[in-house]
Amino acid sequence: MIICRTPFRVSFVGGGSDLKSFYKHEPGCVISTSIDKYMYLSMHKYFHDNQSIIKYSSTEKISSIDEIKHDIIREVFRLFSIKNVDFNSIADIPAGTGMASSSAFTVALINLCSTYLGHKLPNHELAKLACEIEIEILKEPIGKQDQYGCALGGLNFIQFNPDDSVEVKPIFLSNQKINMMNDNLLLFYTNIDRSASKILKDQNKNTIESKSHRDNLRRMTFLTKEMYNEFLKGNVNSLGHFLNESWKLKQSMSSKISNQHINDIYKIAMNNGADGGKLLGAGGGGFFLFYCEKEKQEKLRKSLLKFKELKFNFDYEGSSIIFNDNKNEK
16 A cells, blocks of 8 residues: 655745746746645555456546546556556645646656656656646646645745746745745635636636736736745735735636635725735635734624634645555565
């Protein structure tokens, strides 16, 4: 039996500039952190020869890789020639909520399969392969930030270059500053799940066709670099300002990112103590992240009482194998 644990991520600033439609012309960049909410995947040898059983939100019993209906599982199993296994998936957070569940799943599965075969890959290779699977093979209209954020873990400035290379700069802060950020960041579920793919297709189209859209993404990268510099100075309380500015720019990327319900949530939060916030992921629903100083949080929580709050802390491990008793498994 092998168990892989891979964190979900929270993106602060820069989302959209990790799409190839933007960074093929000029570098994009984001700041994100992984959190202690996880995707768990497990695998061991299946009892019945020449068959596999695959359990996620559905259950598949298959005798060949080509029969697998789940696109990511099929392509990763094909890449590593995985057969005759019992595979299981569980997660702390549901899909479609802006926490990079798809990429966390892909990264975790690559880690699991490579370890199962006895040659565990470095985490930066997990991210690179996950991008190839999702973007190049499955043609998903997504960017690269999620794969690197989930694979590597920690608080990072991530840059996406026109030559397709990715540079990751960890942001090192004192324990006091990290604890301050953790204490002042709150997550609320909007009660809306959505398809990120539809929103990102629209955003990619706008990036290609609209100069004003590309200009806004360029402003997003400037904002990201400005926030990076503030963090290097230890000014983590600037995060509320940057989240607010990022949310203003993010809404211009696609008409599908926000709606009246989402705008109302944001207005309520800002009127009740939040310094800034943004929807996580592509938008359209999922989780709202707010920065709010501790003395104002009781008022904010009361104003958003009908929305589920998710408590969290930062993660620094990235994708990891937490159990491996792979005796006579291969």
